[in-house]
Structures are given as C-alpha cells and as structure tokens.
Amino acid sequence: DSGVTQTPKHLITATGQRVTLRCSPRSGDLSVYWYQQSLDQGLQFLIQYYNGEERAKGNILERFSAQQFPDLHSELNLSSLELGDSALYFCASSVGTVGDEQFFGPGTRLTVL
Amino acid sequence: GDSVTQMEGPVTLSEEAFLTINCTYTATGYPSLFWYVQYPGEGLQLLLKATKADDKGSNKGFEATYRKETTSFHLEKGSVQVSDSAVYFCALSDPLGATGANSKLTFGKGITLSVRP
Numbered sequence: 001d002s003g004v005t006q007t008p009k010h011l012i013t014a015t016g017q018r019v020t021l022r023c024s025p026r027s028g029d030l031s032v033y034w035y036q037q038s039l040d041q042g043l044q045f046l047i048q049y050y051n052g053e054e055r056a057k058g059n060i061l062e063r064f065s066a067q068q069f070p071d072l073h074s075e076l077n078l079s080s081l082e083l084g085d086s087a088l089y090f091c092a093s094s095v096g097t098v099g100d101e102q103f104f105g106p107g108t109r110l111t112v113l
Numbered sequence: 114g115d116s117v118t119q120m121e122g123p124v125t126l127s128e129e130a131f132l133t134i135n136c137t138y139t140a141t142g143y144p145s146l147f148w149y150v151q152y153p154g155e156g157l158q159l160l161l162k163a164t165k166a167d168d169k170g171s172n173k174g175f176e177a178t179y180r181k182e183t184t185s186f187h188l189e190k191g192s193v194q195v196s197d198s199a200v201y202f203c204a205l206s207d208p209l210g211a212t213g214a215n216s217k218l219t220f221g222k223g224i225t226l227s228v229r230p
Contacts, residue, residue: 033216045219058217
C-alpha cells in the first residue's frame with residue numbers, strides 16, 4: 001500500500017459525458033501528479049500540482065482540467081469524453097523536492113462507451 | 114525533449130534465469146533514473162533508483178547502474194522467480210529540462226516479463 005488513494009476504482013460512462021477522478025496523496029506529500037496509461041500511448045504525464053498551485057503541464061488535453069485543494073487532495077476533471085479517453089489514470093504524490101520518489105495510487109480505470 | 118527507450122518485449126524466461134532489460138535515455142540536464150514495476154491489476158511501485166552517474170540502485174535482487182557515458186540504466190537480476198512476472202518501466206526525472214523545476218517522470222513503453230516455473 002503506497003498510501004495514495006484514488007476513487008473510484010472503475011468508471012464506465014458514455015461519450016460526451018464529464019467525470020471527476022479523485023486522489024488523496026500520502027500524508028505529508030505536497031506534490032500530486034496525474035498520469036494516463038493507455039495501450040497506444042503508454043504512460044504519459046498529464047499535470048503536476050505543488051501545494052495547491054499548478055507546477056507543470058504535460059500532454060493534457062484542453063478538455064481535461066485538474067486542481068489541488070487546500071487539504072492537498074486533487075481532482076482530475078475529464079469532459080466531452082471520447083472513446084479514446086478510455087485508459088487507466090494514475091495519481092502519484094511526492095514530498096515535492098526535485099528528484100524524489102513518486103508514490104503511485106492504484107489507479108482509476110475509465111471506460112468510455 | 115526528454116525520452117526513455119526500452120528494449121522491445123515481451124520477455125519470457127525460465128525460473129532462475131538471468132535477466133537483463135535494456136534502457137537508454139535522452140535528457141537535457143542531469144536526470145534521476147528509476148525502474149518501476151507494475152504487477153497485474155496494481156499501480157506502479159518503485160523498484161530502484163539512481164540519482165547521479167555511476168550510482169547503483171538495488172532492491173530485491175535487482176540492480177541497475179547509472180551510466181552517463183552510454184546514457185543507459187539497464188536492469189539486471191541474477192536469478193528470476195515466478196513472482197517477478199510483471200511489467201517493468203524505466204523512467205527519468207529531469208529537473209533542469211525545458212519545463213523547469215519540476216519532478217515529472219518520463220517513462221519508457223514498459224516491458225512485460227513472464228517467468229515460467
């Protein structure tokens with residue numbers, strides 16, 4: 001158990017819909033990262049927050065957005081869903097220092113029908 | 114930009130065989146290097162890491178040495194077990210890359226290892 005929790009575990013929805021994925025980091029970790037794992041693209045970095053502020057953006061679509069709240073949990077919002085958004089979405093957390101270890105949650109499996 | 118290249122898979126070995134999984138990288142600055150493992154149905158777990166040239170990371174019988182001259186971080190294990198069957202990802206974190214002072218991980222495509230009894 002990494003100490004990072006993600007909800008829900010599975011999500012099935014239809015094209016055009018909007019969903020919210022939730023992540024609670026390990027106690028004491030200030031950085032939260034979101035990654036997408038798909039068969040064709042592999043594991044890709046989406047976005048990072050540090051202590052409530054956006055720190056870095058990767059290959060995140062404009063239809064996707066995220067935020068980190070004062071209690072440090074984070075939410076990833078996916079809207080106008082397409083079939084190609086079906087993937088495993090991982091959240092990771094770290095203390096926040098450069099080069100430190102990231103601890104990954106169990107992931108949310110999103111299926112768009 | 115940063116990139117990680119892993120050897121093509123999948124790899125199937127018999128128990129107690131020697132394992133090598135190749136990994137090379139391209140980075141702007143002086144990256145930290147990682148191997149993560151993903152067991153079926155689970156999230157990623159850090160297997161080992163190295164933060165500077167010539168460092169050797171080791172854990173659970175696995176080893177990898179940070180080779181700056183060959184930009185490589187190959188994973189090795191002398192004797193694999195059935196329980197090592199998983200997907201292995203090589204990754205780097207480059208704090209001095211184009212995106213500035215952050216710790217995002219850039220992953221290779223991953224390789225599936227299956228170990229037969």
